[in-house]
Amino acid sequence: MIALLAVLPVVVATVIIGVRGVVAMRSTSDFLVASRRVSPLLNSAAVSGEYLSAASFLGVAGLVIKDGVGALWYPVGFTAGYIAMLVLVAAPMRRSGALTVPDFAEARLNSAALRKLSAFVVLVIGFMYLVPQFRTAGLVLSVVSGAPYWVGVLLAGAVTSTTLALGGMRAATYVQAFQFCLKLALFIVPAVWLVAVVGQDTREHALNPVPYTAFERDTRVDFQVGATLVVERATTVRTGDGGARTLEPGTHTLAPGEVLTFPAGAPVPVPEDRSPPGDAAWQRPLLDLQGAGYPLLGTIAVLLATMLGTMGLPHVLVRFHTSPDGRAARRTAAITVGLLGAFYLFPGIYGLLGRVVVPQLYLAGTTDTVVVALPGQVDSGLPGTAFTALLTAGAFAACFATSLGLLLVVAGALSHDLAPGTLRRLRVTVLGAAGVVVLLALPAIRLDAGVLVTWGFTIAASTFCPLLVLGCWWSRLTRAGALAGVVTGLVASAGAIAVTLFAPPVGGWLAILVAQPAPWSVPLAFTTMILVSLRGQAPPWAGAAVLQLHVADR
Amino acid sequence: MSPYRARRVAVTSPQTRLAHSQRRHDRPWRRPQLRPGEAERAQVVYQRQRRAAATALVPLGALILGLPMLLGAFPWLDDVRPAGIPLSWLLLAVLPYPALLALAAWQLRRAERVERDEDRPA
Numbered sequence: 120m121i122a123l124l125a126v127l128p129v130v131v132a133t134v135i136i137g138v139r140g141v142v143a144m145r146s147t148s149d150f151l152v153a154s155r156r157v158s159p160l161l162n163s164a165a166v167s168g169e170y171l172s173a174a175s176f177l178g179v180a181g182l183v184i185k186d187g188v189g190a191l192w193y194p195v196g197f198t199a200g201y202i203a204m205l206v207l208v209a210a211p212m213r214r215s216g217a218l219t220v221p222d223f224a225e226a227r228l229n230s231a232a233l234r235k236l237s238a239f240v241v242l243v244i245g246f247m248y249l250v251p252q253f254r255t256a257g258l259v260l261s262v263v264s265g266a267p268y269w270v271g272v273l274l275a276g277a278v279t280s281t282t283l284a285l286g287g288m289r290a291a292t293y294v295q296a297f298q299f300c301l302k303l304a305l306f307i308v309p310a311v312w313l314v315a316v317v318g319q320d321t322r323e324h325a326l327n328p329v330p331y332t333a334f335e336r337d338t339r340v341d342f343q344v345g346a347t348l349v350v351e352r353a354t355t356v357r358t359g360d361g362g363a364r365t366l367e368p369g370t371h372t373l374a375p376g377e378v379l380t381f382p383a384g385a386p387v388p389v390p391e392d393r394s395p396p397g398d399a400a401w402q403r404p405l406l407d408l409q410g411a412g413y414p415l416l417g418t419i420a421v422l423l424a425t426m427l428g429t430m431g432l433p434h435v436l437v438r439f440h441t442s443p444d445g446r447a448a449r450r451t452a453a454i455t456v457g458l459l460g461a462f463y464l465f466p467g468i469y470g471l472l473g474r475v476v477v478p479q480l481y482l483a484g485t486t487d488t489v490v491v492a493l494p495g496q497v498d499s500g501l502p503g504t505a506f507t508a509l510l511t512a513g514a515f516a517a518c519f520a521t522s523l524g525l526l527l528v529v530a531g532a533l534s535h536d537l538a539p540g541t542l543r544r545l546r547v548t549v550l551g552a553a554g555v556v557v558l559l560a561l562p563a564i565r566l567d568a569g570v571l572v573t574w575g576f577t578i579a580a581s582t583f584c585p586l587l588v589l590g591c592w593w594s595r596l597t598r599a600g601a602l603a604g605v606v607t608g609l610v611a612s613a614g615a616i617a618v619t620l621f622a623p624p625v626g627g628w629l630a631i632l633v634a635q636p637a638p639w640s641v642p643l644a645f646t647t648m649i650l651v652s653l654r655g656q657a658p659p660w661a662g663a664a665v666l667q668l669h670v671a672d673r
Numbered sequence: 674m675s676p677y678r679a680r681r682v683a684v685t686s687p688q689t690r691l692a693h694s695q696r697r698h699d700r701p702w703r704r705p706q707l708r709p710g711e712a713e714r715a716q717v718v719y720q721r722q723r724r725a726a727a728t729a730l731v732p733l734g735a736l737i738l739g740l741p742m743l744l745g746a747f748p749w750l751d752d753v754r755p756a757g758i759p760l761s762w763l764l765l766a767v768l769p770y771p772a773l774l775a776l777a778a779w780q781l782r783r784a785e786r787v788e789r790d791e792d793r794p795a
Contacts, residue, residue, distance in 0.1 A: 188762055188765065189765075191766045192765065195770075195773075196737075202733050203733070205781065206726045206730060206733070210784070403744075403761075404761045414745065419737075419738060419741055422738075422741070423737075452777070453777040457777070460769075461770075467766045592723060660704045663705045666707060666712065670707075670715045
């Protein structure tokens with residue numbers, strides 16, 4: 120019921136915006152025209168609104184519980200990306216007149232093949248980024264309402280695709296800007312409230328973590344996504360239907376939907392391959408990816424991927440085009456750094472409190488839900504319920520805002536760049552793309568939003584980052600070089616991710632370079648692009664093409 | 674029509690149906706050209722912007738690579754606790770954001786100065 124109250128307004132608002140979009144588009148072109156005059160401040164709020172996805176709203180706090188304080192490097196990379204954007208691509212990209220990377224490929228290199236390839240990469244990044252949005256919608260809905268996972272996934276797919284098919288909200292800069300303010304308020308106010316009401320004890324515990332090895336009180340664990348646990352000492356637990364069950368020492372696989380209540384004092388079983396939250400490694404401010412034992416390498420790998428990937432995110436690049444000129448685009452990027460910084464001061468609070476209040480989420484593998492699970496645990500009365508509803512609304516807003524932008528970009532790449540003529544109708548494409556995302560999201564329940572989204576960044580960093588940076592600054596870039604570099608980067612990064620997902624795990628520093636290939640795949644793509652270009656001859660107009668991007672608008 | 678309206682220019686994504694219906698996308702590709710006499714000045718601006726960008730990447734790289742190294746090299750930062758919070762946590766969760774914002778402001782000013790100086794002789 121609470122869930123309904125929280126999600127309904129978001130859903131209704133989203134659909135209304137879609138319908139109104141139709142009216143505005145049909146009645147006048149003013150609706151679309153207005154965007155040229157958007158100020159940098161408004162536009163940067165819109166960029167931030169589109170950028171803050173479920174991974175930022177929920178995922179970062181969840182990763183803090185799971186991986187430790189070092190997970191707070193993710194938002195640092197997400198923010199630093201806009202500096203890279205500001206320094207390297209914002210103004211030249213805007214002056215090129217290209218809205219998307221496929222457009223840029225055509226404008227700068229006049230290559231149809233590169234355009235198609237870029238559109239394909241847009242699809243890969245788009246799906247990589249959409250799946251965790253839908254997954255999180257399903258997970259959050261099932262936590263707050265008890266509905267099965269697929270209901271939320273289907274709902275997310277239906278609402279976003281209907282909204283887009285009805286009208287699209289691409290031009291709705293105001294809506295995205297409003298979304299940012301909404302998300303910021305829905306994130307900060309509950310955080311302040313939580314810190315105030317949890318009590319001195321919990322605050323102390325949050326700052327002085329102890330390893331989570333024994334249950335402090337009777338603890339109900341809801342295994343929504345199933346889990347594999349290693350039990351060290353025989354433990355008698357109560358099952359969901361009230362019966363008793365003894366978990367013998369050894370490995371236990373729990374089916375999705377199982378509910379177990381562990382008695383106070385019992386040792387906490389360990390999920391496979393993980394160390395308990397709160398131990399010494401957890402407290403270190405570095406990110407030990409895959410538990411490989413190389414925290415510095417893991418941290419820098421994630422930072423490189425997120426920072427360099429930001430400039431290639433298709434749904435963000437489109438937004439920059441509503442700036443009137445290159446200078447305003449640059450200002451937009453600069454202000455965005457400030458707006459995101461304000462938001463990212465808070466995920467850590469949810470993560471630290473969550474480890475104290477709801478550490479059992481780590482057993483269940485649903486740490487992504489910590490933000491919405493916290494208020495109910497802290498206060499069982501009306502305020503707790505109200506804040507749960509607010510945070511749920513915020514989470515859905517984050518999911519929808521990002522999904523709408525991404526789905527449109529994906530549909531555009533399909534119906535415009537890849538298969539013009541056969542897939543002319545954008546509406547049908549949108550529905551089809553949403554369907555595919557739903558199908559991909561259903562089995563993806565056990566993959567963390569933060570991790571999946573970061574893979575989207577990795578692919579962008581290994582393909583579009585070299586293309587845009589060299590395209591904007593290096594006149595000797597050739598078509599062949601650009602093609603070779605993008606293909607190399609795509610194969611390297613996507614291949615490494617596929618190995619992580621489907622191949623048997625490897626150990627040590629190799630595990631990090633496979634799970635987060637940016638430290639080698641990005642330099643590899645750059646090198647390939649440069650070497651292949653140097654072997655060829657850039658067209659005579661290439662010099663003018665680059666210089667044009669740096670001449671102030673007049 | 675007010676003059677305010679007359680100044681407006683339509684911008685549509687090539688991905689919207691409106692743009693599709695107008696087929697503004699199927700324009701033939703135009704070879705990039707600079708106006709006569711513009712090339713030399715553009716070259717100067719380009720080189721200045723390139724220098725500005727390169728120097729901006731130095732502090733960015735220092736922050737992104739240096740801060741993790743700092744935290745990795747000095748574990749005792751975990752035990753310094755202003756107001757009860759480990760200093761190393763503050764360095765990670767708070768410090769980068771104002772630092773990045775300052776860097777953004779700095780680079781923005783430099784890049785815009787290059788553009789303002791554009792018409793002056795080098």
